Amino acid sequence: MGSNGHHGETWIYAEQRRGKLARVSLELLSKGAELSGKSGSGLVCVLVGSSVEHLAPELVSHGAGKVYVIDDPRLEHYQNQAYAAVIADLVREHQPEIFLLGATAIGEDLAPCIAAKVGTGLTAHCIDLRMEGCNGASMLHQTVPGWGGGKRVDIVCPELRPQMATVKPGVFVVPQAKQDRRGQIVRVSPRLDNRMFRARTVEITEEAESDLPIEEAEVVVAAGWGVNALGSMDLVRELAEVLEGAVAGTRPLLDKGWITSDCMIGQSGKVIGPNLLVSLGASGAMHFSTGFERAKFVLAVDQNPLAPIFQSADVGIVGDLREVLPPLILELRKLRPA
Amino acid sequence: MDTVVCIKQVPHPDHFSQITLDPVTKAIRREGVPLVMNPVDRHAIEAALQLRDKFPGKVTVLTMGPPQSREALEEALAMGADEGVLLCDRAFAGADAYATALTIAAAIRKFCPFSLILCGCETADSGTRMVGPMLAEFLDVPYATNVRAMKVMDKGICLVEADMEGGCMKVELGLPALITVNRAVNEPRIPDVMGIIGVADKLLSTYGANDLGLPAEKLGLTGSPTRVAGVWEFKKDRRSEVLKGNPKNASSDAVARLREWGGL
Amino acid sequence: MDYGFSKEQEMLKKAARQFAETKVAPRVLEIDDKGDFPFDLVRQMGQMGLIGLVNSKQYGGSGMGHLSRMVVIEEMARVYPSLGFFFQAGNLLMYALENFGTEEQKKRYIPDLCKGAKVSSFAVTEQSGGSDPSAMMTTASRNGAGYVVNGRKSYITNADVADVLGFVAKSEGGFSALFVEKGTPGYEVTRREPRPGFRSIPVNELSFTDCHVSQANLIGQEGRGMAAALPTISAIGRTGAAGVALGATQGAYEGALKFCKERVLYGKPISDLQALQFMLVDMNTDIEAARWISYRPAVLMDQGKSVKDLGVDIARAKYLAVDVALRNCLKAQQAMGAYGQSPEYRVEMYLRDMLELLTAGGTQEIMKVVIGRAITN
Numbered sequence: 001m002g003s004n005g006h007h008g009e010t011w012i013y014a015e016q017r018r019g020k021l022a023r024v025s026l027e028l029l030s031k032g033a034e035l036s037g038k039s040g041s042g043l044v045c046v047l048v049g050s051s052v053e054h055l056a057p058e059l060v061s062h063g064a065g066k067v068y069v070i071d072d073p074r075l076e077h078y079q080n081q082a083y084a085a086v087i088a089d090l091v092r093e094h095q096p097e098i099f100l101l102g103a104t105a106i107g108e109d110l111a112p113c114i115a116a117k118v119g120t121g122l123t124a125h126c127i128d129l130r131m132e133g134c135n136g137a138s139m140l141h142q143t144v145p146g147w148g149g150g151k152r153v154d155i156v157c158p159e160l161r162p163q164m165a166t167v168k169p170g171v172f173v174v175p176q177a178k179q180d181r182r183g184q185i186v187r188v189s190p191r192l193d194n195r196m197f198r199a200r201t202v203e204i205t206e207e208a209e210s211d212l213p214i215e216e217a218e219v220v221v222a223a224g225w226g227v228n229a230l231g232s233m234d235l236v237r238e239l240a241e242v243l244e245g246a247v248a249g250t251r252p253l254l255d256k257g258w259i260t261s262d263c264m265i266g267q268s269g270k271v272i273g274p275n276l277l278v279s280l281g282a283s284g285a286m287h288f289s290t291g292f293e294r295a296k297f298v299l300a301v302d303q304n305p306l307a308p309i310f311q312s313a314d315v316g317i318v319g320d321l322r323e324v325l326p327p328l329i330l331e332l333r334k335l336r337p338a
Numbered sequence: 339m340d341t342v343v344c345i346k347q348v349p350h351p352d353h354f355s356q357i358t359l360d361p362v363t364k365a366i367r368r369e370g371v372p373l374v375m376n377p378v379d380r381h382a383i384e385a386a387l388q389l390r391d392k393f394p395g396k397v398t399v400l401t402m403g404p405p406q407s408r409e410a411l412e413e414a415l416a417m418g419a420d421e422g423v424l425l426c427d428r429a430f431a432g433a434d435a436y437a438t439a440l441t442i443a444a445a446i447r448k449f450c451p452f453s454l455i456l457c458g459c460e461t462a463d464s465g466t467r468m469v470g471p472m473l474a475e476f477l478d479v480p481y482a483t484n485v486r487a488m489k490v491m492d493k494g495i496c497l498v499e500a501d502m503e504g505g506c507m508k509v510e511l512g513l514p515a516l517i518t519v520n521r522a523v524n525e526p527r528i529p530d531v532m533g534i535i536g537v538a539d540k541l542l543s544t545y546g547a548n549d550l551g552l553p554a555e556k557l558g559l560t561g562s563p564t565r566v567a568g569v570w571e572f573k574k575d576r577r578s579e580v581l582k583g584n585p586k587n588a589s590s591d592a593v594a595r596l597r598e599w600g601g602l
Numbered sequence: 603m604d605y606g607f608s609k610e611q612e613m614l615k616k617a618a619r620q621f622a623e624t625k626v627a628p629r630v631l632e633i634d635d636k637g638d639f640p641f642d643l644v645r646q647m648g649q650m651g652l653i654g655l656v657n658s659k660q661y662g663g664s665g666m667g668h669l670s671r672m673v674v675i676e677e678m679a680r681v682y683p684s685l686g687f688f689f690q691a692g693n694l695l696m697y698a699l700e701n702f703g704t705e706e707q708k709k710r711y712i713p714d715l716c717k718g719a720k721v722s723s724f725a726v727t728e729q730s731g732g733s734d735p736s737a738m739m740t741t742a743s744r745n746g747a748g749y750v751v752n753g754r755k756s757y758i759t760n761a762d763v764a765d766v767l768g769f770v771a772k773s774e775g776g777f778s779a780l781f782v783e784k785g786t787p788g789y790e791v792t793r794r795e796p797r798p799g800f801r802s803i804p805v806n807e808l809s810f811t812d813c814h815v816s817q818a819n820l821i822g823q824e825g826r827g828m829a830a831a832l833p834t835i836s837a838i839g840r841t842g843a844a845g846v847a848l849g850a851t852q853g854a855y856e857g858a859l860k861f862c863k864e865r866v867l868y869g870k871p872i873s874d875l876q877a878l879q880f881m882l883v884d885m886n887t888d889i890e891a892a893r894w895i896s897y898r899p900a901v902l903m904d905q906g907k908s909v910k911d912l913g914v915d916i917a918r919a920k921y922l923a924v925d926v927a928l929r930n931c932l933k934a935q936q937a938m939g940a941y942g943q944s945p946e947y948r949v950e951m952y953l954r955d956m957l958e959l960l961t962a963g964g965t966q967e968i969m970k971v972v973i974g975r976a977i978t979n
Contacts, residue, residue, distance in 0.1 A: 078507070080471075081480060105502040109483045112435070112468040116475035121436060121563030124466035141567060147354045147366075147463065154568040199480035199515065203508040213504075262503065275601050285355075297599050298576060299592060305580065305866055314577040315595045317588045327589040335593060416613050528620045531651025531664045534613045 008041035009094070011162065013087070013101040013110070014059055014067070016047065017078075017204070021055050023174065023216070024102030028167060029063040030175035031129055035098055035140070042066055046090060048083050050076035053185070060183035062175050070188045074197070077204055078106050082196035084113035089191060091118050096162045098140055100129075103166035111166050121157030122164040127171050127271070127293075140165070145290050168271045170215045170294065212246040214263055218275045219245025222265055222292065224309075225252040226281020226302060226321055233258050235325045236280060242332045243276070250288050265291035281321050284309025301328070339393035339453045339490070339513075341386040342446055343419065344473070345379040345401050347410040348463045364569055375410040378458035380417070380526035381519050386456050387418045388524065389490060396420045398450050402430055402442055408542065415537045416529035423449060427546035432559030439472035441557060444550040446477060449543070454496065455516040459484045467518070474516040482509045486522035603890060605897060607673070614670055618652060618677035622685075630682045634951060637801045639763045641721075643685060644692075647678075648718020656693065656838070657700050662713035668837070668900035672845040679849025680856075683955040684800045686849050690842030690962060691759035691803070694724035695768035695781060697838045702779070702822040702830040711766055711781075723764035724839075725755040725808065726831055732757065732961070733968050735770070735777075735828070740810060742771035742778055747817045749773070749780065751788070751810040759962070761806035762791045768821065771810075775825020780815055788813030799955035833909040839963035840920040844896040847920075847927035847959055851892070854927075854952040855885045858934035861941065878937055885930045892926040895919045914976045921969035924959040931956050 010032045015022035029043070036043040045064040047055060049071065056067040070086050091099065091114070099114075101107040103125045115122035128143035139156050140163040146153040157163040214220050221240040223233065230236070233247070240247045249259035250266060265272060266288045273294030280301050282288055289312040292298065300313035301324050310316040317324055349357060350372045358367045386397045399414040401407045402425040411422035425445050433441060446452065455477070457470045467483065474481035486506070487499040496515055500507045501522070511517070547557055555561060579595070581588040607615065626643060633640055647653055655671040657663025671689070679686025696715050699707050714720040730737040740753025751771055761767060767789070768781040782789050793807040822830045859882055862873035872878050896919040899912045909916075931953040935942035942949050960966055 080482070084475075105484055105500070105507075108467045109471065109500075112471035113475050113481075115436065115468075115563075116439070116472040119563075121434065122468060123564055124435075124464075124468055145572070146569065147349075147357045150355060150357075150572060151359060152570050152572045153566055155564050156567045157564045160563045199482055199509050199511045201507055201509050204502070204505060205508070206505040261501075276596075297596070297601055299596065306871065310580055311578050312576055314579065314599075315592055316578065316580045317585075317592055318580060318582075319585050319588065323585040324589060327586045328592065331589045331593040335597065412609070413613065413616075416617070528624075528650065529613060529617045530649070531614065531617075531655065531666060534610050534617065535664060535666070537610070537613070 008036075009044050009096040010036040010041070010098040011044045011046060011091070011096040011100070012064070013099070013107065014045040014047040014055070014064075015102055015104060015106055016049055016052055016055055017106075019052065019055070021058055022102055022104060022169075024104060024107075024167070024169040025059075026062050026174045027169065027172040028100050028102060029059070031167070031172045032100060033063045033175065035129065035131060036065075041097070044068065044096065046070070046087055048075055048086065050074075053187070056185045058177070060185070061177040061179055061181050063181065064183050066184040066186060068186050068188050070190045072190050072192065074192060075190065077201040078110075079197060079201050080109055080113060080199055082192060084110055084117055085196050086188075086190040086192070088114050088117035090188060091162060099162040099164045101164075101166045103168040107166050111164060115164050118162070120160040120162060120164055122166070123155045123157070124166050126165045126167050129165060129167070139163070170271050170273045214246045214248045214265070214274075215270055215272045217246035217272075219243045219278075220248050220265075220272060220274045220276070220292070220295075221245050221278045221280065222282060223247070223249040223253055223259070223280050224282020224288070224302075225250065226283075227253065227258075228256070229281070230321055230325075235321070235329070239278065239280070239325060239329050239332070242329055242336065243278070245274075245276070245278075248272070250282055279309055279313065280325070282309055283307040284312050301325070339389065339395040340451055341389060341395065341397050341454045341456060342450045342452045343379070343382050343386045343397065343399045343414065344442060344455065344457045344469070345383070345399055345410055345414060346376045346458075346461050347373050347401065347403055347407040348376045348461055350374045351377070351462045359569055359571055366569065373406060373409070375413055376458055376461045376463075378460065378462075378519070378521055379410075380458075381521055381523050382456040382458045383414050383417050383419060384524045384526040385488065385517075385519055386454075387527070389454070393490065395453070398423060398452075400442065400445065400450065401425065402433075402438060402445075411542055412537050413529065415540045415542070416533040417527055418533055419540075421540060422542035424542065424544045425546075425550075426544055427557075429547040429554065429557045432562065433557065434562035434564045435466050435468035436472060436563050437556065437558060437561035439469045439476055440561065441550065441552065442469070443473055443476035444552050445545060446473075448550065449545065453494070453513045454490070455479070455514075457516070457518045459518040459520045470516060470518040477516070479514045479516050480511045481516040481518075482511055483518040485517050485519045488517060488519070488523065603893075605893070607669075610666065611670055611673060614666065615673050615677060617650070618674045619680075621647070621650065621652075622677050622681040626678070626685060627681045630948065630951075633682070634684065634801050639804060640685065640688075640802055641763070644688060644721060645718040648716060651716075653689070653692065653718050654696070654712070654716030657696055657712055657716055661700065661708050662716035663700075667904035668841065669897060669904055672841060672848075672896065672900050675842060675845030676849035676852065679846045680853040681849075683846055683850040683853075683952060684802045686846040687759070687800045687803050687842075687955070687958070687962070690839060690846055691723060692721060693838045693842065694834055695722040695766065698724065698768055698779065698821055698830050698834045699781075701833070706818070707821070714765075720765040721760060721763050723758055723760035723767045724831075724834070725758040725761065725767055725769040726835070727755060727757050729754065729756050733965055738770065738772060738777070740769070740771040742773040742780060742815065744774060745814065748819075749778075749815045749817075751780070751782070751813040751815055754792075754807065754809045756807045757795060757805055757961070758808060759803060759805050761808050762794060762804040767808070770827045770831045773824060773827070777827035777831075778824050779821040779827035779830040780819050781821060782810075782813065782815050782819060786813060786815070797958060799951075799958040835963060836913050836916050837903060837909045840916050840969075841896070841900060843959050843963040844892075844916075844919045844923040846962075847923035847956065848889070848892055848896055850952045850956060851885070851889055851923075851927040851930040854931045854934040854949050855882070855889060857949050858882065858885070858937045861938050872937075881933050881937055885933055888926040888930060892919075892923040896923050914973055917964075917969040917972040920963055921966055921973070924956065924966060927956045927959065928953075
């Protein structure tokens with residue numbers, strides 16, 4: 001049983017687009033399982049859309065004990081206030097202890113509206129969540145990076161419920177799917193009215209994204225402003241190609257037009273957790289390095305031995321990119337099977 | 339068509355590393371750190387100014403903050419905004435996004451009639467992206483966030499394109515409404531001399547808790563559902579091995595380390 | 603350091619810096635390389651109101667004053683000294699007309715010059731010597747209801763791009779100040795001087811050959827031309843040179859400081875090495891002194907003090923600011939070693955540009971003559 005008579009459930013918003021579940025919703029299920037496991041209460045997903053019930057089993061196989069399916073043709077596209085209204089109705093009815101959403105474009109648009117409708121606290125883009133006892137009751141401690149990442153701030157929502165938080169994709173991992181898991185699928189008829197559609201999503205268009213989304217790549221080669229001296233991204237792309245990785249970069253390169261916004265790493269860009277991250281010519285300012293904190297191994301190359309990037313790296317090479325990249329690429333080619 | 343632009347004064351992003359934590363009191367120390375208008379707020383102001391060209395009306399710029407926030411309002415007035423509103427009161431201090439939105443909503447309801455509210459999509463310091471949508475909810479108006487293009491049509495309808503991962507969302511909003519914009523929406527003008535001189539003649543009102551008619555328990559830290567439980571300095575723990583030698587040797591050493599790690 | 607700027611001046615400085623950093627900085631190398639006059643930047647500055655700071659609102663200026671003008675020149679020069687230099691020459695005729703011209707002349711020219719839609723120049727110097735204006739040989743002889751002008755002027759900034767040129771010529775009663783529009787028969791820009799610095803601002807030789815100039819183009823009274831030209835050169839030309847020097851030395855200093863903090867030799871940033879640190883300290887201190895000595899006459903002019911009474915102060919400001927700038931730009935080059943000569947770091951451009959200030963608005967030695975006369979009397 002949770003605090004104040006709440007049922008103690010942990011809820012997760014299962015974001016879907018065009019009949020496909022957002023990866024972050026699955027990632028949240030792993031943390032959700034941990035949180036609900038501690039309280040011994042249910043792990044529930046909320047799925048909203050039109051003809052989306054077929055996605056529910058995937059949520060169950062990834063750990064959801066129950067899935068509320070709010071299905072209506074008018075909800076085919078994400079409609080912010082309509083989605084928020086129907087979800088808030090459900091929240092008020094079942095009073096979960098915790099409600100998590102992915103900090104995606106939709107998540108960050110939706111979560112504050114739900115929180116305001118329900119009247120509860122929300123913490124944005126958390127990088128960690130844990131239950132901690134406080135004054136006798138167990139509370140969700142929501143950790144966020146502060147001031148460009150040089151600090152960590154723990155936030156709590158002591159009284160109001162549910163404790164809401166958004167989490168960036170890539171912070172948690174997708175749990176193993178187990179096909180034999182069982183879960184309840186509950187259809188909910190949404191109570192809709194026209195006022196909920198005063199902002200009406202007319203169309204969602206796909207735009208060409210660069211090859212492999214960087215948050216899904218095992219290897220990412222991130223270029224910083226120092227790459228400017230190379231005159232182009234060619235050597236960077238060659239290195240990425242040898243490592244079979246994705247190319248990413250920092251804001252100055254985005255401003256220069258050498259990378260697209262979906263490839264930007266950092267506090268206002270993407271947070272990624274690849275296997276290997278190679279940083280080239282980035283000095284390693286906090287707002288960039290927090291973007292790849294979760295990388296398993298970091299190799300950095302920069303010409304300034306005092307650059308902070310080396311504190312964020314496992315192995316570093318000090319040198320001019322023009323002189324280091326060619327031999328580095330050569331050596332890495334030797335590693336690859338022919 | 340009257341608009342309200344909500345802005346915030348934040349520590350200069352280039353100086354974030356100068357912000358320190360008092361080891362004893364755990365208080366954030368930011369003395370000597372220069373303050374600037376939140377960068378993306380300029381784009382919101384620019385959007386309002388461009389709208390005024392097409393649909394004449396008043397552009398009011400509003401901020402909730404300490405007395406120094408006035409400077410940000412003056413900069414907005416120099417850009418061309420017509421009036422400024424400063425919400426300043428000790429009682430507002432410590433407000434989280436929820437309490438902030440509630441306070442601003444009360445002020446707008448009382449003092450600033452509007453067809454459109456414009457905000458920057460996020461602040462450079464906390465970057466929560468929460469105040470906009472919460473403000474819309476408290477004012478009971480439709481909203482769209484992260485807008486990269488907008489067009490107000492004659493019939494009180496606004497068409498926007500909102501940025502999403504891998505694409506964009508086209509939304510139609512009936513006015514009055516609230517929109518948060520990102521940098522792509524326009525290029526903000528630099529204040530010109532006439533604008534700068536004109537600031538002195540423009541109205542800048544300051545309101546406190548008593549003017550808003552909100553109960554004290556809804557304001558500031560008391561009115562905030564969330565609160566800070568702890569702050570600490572963050573240190574990374576990496577090996578930080580810097581390889582020496584000429585580029586060729588350093589490269590082969592680096593690759594050897596990668597092989598040892600075995601993750602490839 | 604708190605210079606006592608008003609709120610408007612603070613906002614102006616910020617706006618000028620924003621313009622310089624976002625609209626000018628990215629194009630400096632390209633513009634300086636090509637050497638073409640930056641008409642579009644001048645137009646943009648005009649639209650922002652940055653060119654008419656000393657002209658009154660009535661004629662399209664803002665009346666913000668001399669200190670404001672100096673601050674703007676500094677901000678432009680910090681990023682691209684040539685752009686600061688544009689003001690040094692481009693504001694001369696604007697001031698002369700505002701203070702000595704007729705209502706009709708002011709209405710006709712000042713608004714467009716403030717907007718940056720038109721550019722002006724002012725010619726005093728001749729081969730006979732800029733430092734000895736009384737030896738000038740250009741004549742303006744009465745001809746009916748106007749003048750016929752004959753002669754040559756040299757080292758005239760902006761002449762080639764000027765829509766209107768002010769000038770001084772020998773006439774009845776002494777010297778007269780007049781102006782002539784581009785394209786007037788008999789007025790021709792004959793040569794562009796090759797210069798190492800201020801590459802995008804033309805410095806020209808021009809000639810008058812039986813050039814007919816109307817009576818309506820006389821500035822002030824016939825024979826009283828120096829009464830208009832000398833205060834103009836002092837209030838605008840010399841202060842402008844000081845402003846350019848201040849901005850350029852600030853830019854060079856910042857560049858050197860950043861470089862020294864990042865450049866590592868012997869395991870530490872070279873800013874830790876005492877010889878370099880003390881060099882930077884001297885630069886820093888010199889700049890502060892140059893600023894105060896340059897700002898003060900500007901403040902006094904804004905308070906209504908007559909330019910004539912400030913002649914010595916202004917000469918001192920020009921002399922010191924340019925001296926400091928030359929010294930500092932050279933030091934910055936040295937602090938940066940070989941990188942100091944790389945165009946990418948731009949410090950070599952600053953040094954080249956400062957050489958031009960040795961003579962702009964009057965030579966350093968003439969400044970000393972002005973000061974020397976005053977102190978020995």
